[in-house]
Amino acid sequence: MSRVYFRSPTRTxxxxxxxxxxxxxxxxDIAIGVLDLRDLSRVERLRQLIHPDHYMAKRxxxxxxxxxxxxxxxATAFAVGWDRSAPLIQYHxxxxxxxxxxxxxxALLGSDQIKLAARLHGACEIHTWVDGPNRAWLADILQAGLDGGVYRRGIHYAAEPDHGRPEPLWVPQGWEDVVALLRERDDEPVVTxxxxxxxxxxxxxGDWMPPWPDAVPRDWNALNEQQKRERGERQDAWxxxxxxxxxxxSMGGLRxxxxxxxxKPDNWHxxxxxxxxxxxxxxxxxxxxRLQRALIDETPAEG
Incomplete structure (x- = not known):
């Protein structure tokens, strides 16, 4: 079973x-609801944005x-599809x-709890994080999500006991310990x-590994043998x-x-x-x- 880890220097x-x-x-679900795919005018707009080689353009x-x-x-293509050569949504x-x-x-339409759901789902694996002084603020958002049912304290799994009658098995999801971790102190960051x-x-x-060689694709197999050896030795030394x-x-790199x-509260909204x-x-x-400004006139901000 996979896990999202909330790590501090003290514990996890x-x-x-x-x-x-x-x-x-x-x-x-919020995205699909806002798309309103039973609205013909919405569908016509979305059809204009489909790449002509995408299978939805041929429906x-x-x-x-x-x-x-x-x-x-x-809706299925929106949720799971990804094709750079023939994207579902494109503009010029x-x-x-x-x-x-x-x-x-x-993030735009949701409560603080939905905003956090988006931030964690979108960036937990690339180490979204909270600094020590903001840990209590984040814990309050999590606690409100638990109290309101946005986040689940646990879920029931079907279990088959020895006597053969299915009984539900209650499995905590882990939020309570995340909240407890955040509230324990305010002088350490917590990183996902x-x-x-x-x-x-x-x-x-951070700056432990040397910069990737210029003009070399970011692919291990694109490196020459000396570059592979040097980077491997540096990684082992970590x-x-x-x-x-x-x-x-690593925290220096994140900061x-x-x-x-x-x-953080500063740009939360x-x-x-x-x-x-x-x-x-x-x-x-x-x-x-709007699409012209975001995609063509300016370089989009990285997030």
Whole structure:
């Protein structure tokens, strides 16, 4: 079972991977609702933005029941589809990542608890984090989410006991320990990681590894043998450092980053991912101007 880890230099709390999936479903359900795929005017707008080689561009739009069929398949493509050569949503050849669209829509329209769901679902594996003085603020948001039922204290799994009669097995999701961790102190950061990707701290965050060679694709197989050997030796040396030094190096990298990974009150209501667009931008009366500004006139902010 996967986990989202909340790590401090002192200790770690674990959130079950099923809860990360729940956060993703909240974000996606909001996005699908705002798309309003039973509205013909919305569908016509979305069809204008489909790459002509994407399979949704070839779906029939006539005959009995076509709209329900089209909406169902589009919703699935929005949630799981990814094709750079023929994107589901694009404007003048620029792909509009639907994952960021969903995250940004939830961040714009949602409560603090939904905003946090979007931030964790969108960036837990790349180490979104909260600084010590803001830990209590974040704990308050989490606690309100638990009290209101936005986050789940636990879920029932079907269990088969010895006597053969199914009985539910209650499994805590881990939020209570995350809240407890956040409230324990205010002088250490707490950093997230995901169990199926890199842990934290790690040698790739901070200035421990040398810069990637110029003009070389960021692919291990693109390196020559000497470059592979040098980087491998440097990575191995990471594990000779004590835990405190590894934390110092990786936290230095996070603090210096411009990726917007810190969870903080200052930009809580304005933070957006990648292109910064929401679904509301796609359906606005001035949608072309909005997409032009975000994708063509300016370089989108990284998030």
């Amino acid at each position: 709390a674990e959130l079950r991977g099923s809860e990360r999936a729940w956060l993703g479903s909240l974000v996606n 029939p739009t006539e005959g009995h029941g076509w709209l329900n069929d089209w909406a169902s398949i589009y 050849g620029k792909q509009i990542d639907q994952f960021s669209l969903a995250l940004n829509t939830a 990681s995901y169990s199926v990707t890199d842990s934290f701290p790690n040698s790739g965050v 594990y000779d450092l004590d835990a405190g030094e590894r934390w110092r190096i 210096a980053s411009s990726d917007g990974l810190e969870l 304005t933070f957006r991912f990648t292109h910064e667009l929401t679904i509301l931008d796609l359906v606005a009366h001035d949608w072309e101007e």
